[in-house]
Amino acid sequence: MFLIYFLMGLVTHASALDSCPKCGNMEVPYPLSTGDNCGDPRYGIYCKDGALEFLSAKGFYYKILSINPSAYKLVIEPPKIEKNTCYSSDLGFEGLRLDENLPFNISTHNTVMLFNCSDNVLQSPMNCSSTSFCRQFEEEEQEGSGCKGTLCCHFLKDASITQYMIRVRVGGCTAYTCVLDMKPGDPIDAWNYGIELQWVPPN
Numbered sequence: 001m002f003l004i005y006f007l008m009g010l011v012t013h014a015s016a017l018d019s020c021p022k023c024g025n026m027e028v029p030y031p032l033s034t035g036d037n038c039g040d041p042r043y044g045i046y047c048k049d050g051a052l053e054f055l056s057a058k059g060f061y062y063k064i065l066s067i068n069p070s071a072y073k074l075v076i077e078p079p080k081i082e083k084n085t086c087y088s089s090d091l092g093f094e095g096l097r098l099d100e101n102l103p104f105n106i107s108t109h110n111t112v113m114l115f116n117c118s119d120n121v122l123q124s125p126m127n128c129s130s131t132s133f134c135r136q137f138e139e140e141e142q143e144g145s146g147c148k149g150t151l152c153c154h155f156l157k158d159a160s161i162t163q164y165m166i167r168v169r170v171g172g173c174t175a176y177t178c179v180l181d182m183k184p185g186d187p188i189d190a191w192n193y194g195i196e197l198q199w200v201p202p203n
Helices: 002-018 119-123 134-141 142-147
Strands: 020-023 025-026 046-048 051-055 061-068 072-075 104-106 110-117 152-157 175-181 193-201
Touching: 025 051, 025 061, 110 119, 110 134, 110 142, 119 152, 134 142, 134 152, 142 175
Parallel strands: none
Antiparallel strands: 020 025, 046 051, 051 061, 061 072, 072 193, 104 193, 110 152, 110 175
16 A cells, blocks of 8 residues: 555655746646756747747747646737838738747647738638628728728648648738637627647547
């Protein structure tokens, strides 16, 4: 019996060492890592001023809104859209780009809206019609008001599209936002803004 308790104590101690300390009010579950001495370094995130952040492959920091360790998922905040220019705040980094050598990818629960697009996007399979969700965002959200009158589109981030990038650029589309688990007919005040990333669990 002593041996069983001893082994259970070792397991508890090991798991306590594996998890990183809280960042502000947010837990940092294993394998996510905010330092060299906890978590798995391949799953690195950052704790800055009491808030968790995710670093893109291009060097842009996104605030982490929530983490679901049992589903191997986290949600990051979409970049702000500058009203005067209809530019996303990560435009200089060409949008969100993940390092393909790391265990994160963009999940298929994301509906992406692109704004201020060139006519080239009309050759893509996106919905760029007058019924696109992006029109509702432009009309009803203050953040989208600066994009009114531009060509905009939306698409579901499915497996046929790269799981490592949401691209914006001058000459393409210059702004974007993202909504999770969107259903047609949902009122805009029920939209859940965020970009869901999933990770491959460690072996």
